[in-house]
Amino acid sequence: MSEVVYPPESVYNNLPKIAVLTQKPPRYMSKFRSTVILEEKANKETLRTMGPAKEEVASPDRYTKKHLKEPKLPSKEFCHSCTVKKPPVPARTDNPPMGIHTKRDFTKTTTLVPMKPQPTCVDSKGHKQRLEHSGLVPKYLKKKDYGEVPEYLIQRNEEKQRAQEDYENFLKDQKEQGAIKLMPDMERQSLLEDLKKNWDKLHHEYQGLSLVTDTLSKKAHKEQLEAAMKQLEDDIDLFEKFKTIYLPNH
Structure with a gap:
């Protein structure tokens, strides 16, 4: 048998160990506990089958007859319009009524023009879109101000030219003064x-x-x-x- 090896003697082994007490947090209790208990008891009371029935029992004279428990269709209500007869169909020899105008006058309607197909374009990935929104149609050429110089460029050129003239006048004055x-x-x-x-x-x-x-x-x-x-x-x-x-x- 192998000998049991104990740890060497030490002063620290003789010191008393302090027991650490761990205090558990209080148990969780729901605030709806009492309400749930009451509801559970109430539901149990309704499911009981022992004892006398609480609903009224039919008398012996009112026994169950044949076809009594079959579903019945709702009774048809009396409709006054069903009793009124429609006018008879006019005969072929009768003249049609004249001077009657409806909301839509079919005599004034014109023939509808068939819709023309809208020009579209499809890219290499199969995406389809209107041709006018694809950027391939030069629609900016039809603008009124196409080809004209914008106002801000005209104003910038005028300011630049004015500054150049002021600088040239300054140099001319300095040359005349000999500076x-x-x-x-x-x-x-x-x-x-x-x-x-x-x-x-x-x-x-x-x-x-x-x-x-x-x-x-x-x-x-x-x-x-x-x-x-x-x-x-x-x-x-x-x-x-x-x-x-x-x-x-x-």
Whole structure:
């Protein structure tokens, strides 16, 4: 037989264990309990068959006769209209009554025109719809204002033209006063070439930077080069976009 191994002796095994008392919640009691009990008793009273019957018993003279329990049809009510006879059918020799008008005059009705089939279209998936709602019919060509310039575009062009005229008048006044002068084309081209050369130098230096910016100095130098290149790009776009450039005359 195998020996039974008990746990080793310990001070914690000798401590008394505190019994934990669990208190159950109160049992659920429905508020309709008393009503259900009364209804159940009342229903049981009606199903009892022992004892004397509570309904009145027929006397011996009123015994069940033949065909007494068969269903009877309701009695036909007397209809006064059934007794009135309809006028006789007119003979072939009688003349038809003239001058009688009904709600619908069949003499004035015209022949109905057969309905024309509506043009429809069916797509590749089998969906069927009216042709005018499919977008294949150029119905916008029949509009009254088709091909005309909208009013908001006319107003926008007028405002743009007015602003251009105001700017030209301002430049004309400044030239008359001698406050501005026109930059020559050769000077503009030389400045544009110098800006592009400076951008190429900065771009060459930017391409030689280290891929890893692990120090603050490297990060600051990279941001400085990017800002300078962005400023040069804006200046180059300005000189290429505007052929006429005015300079203040100091």
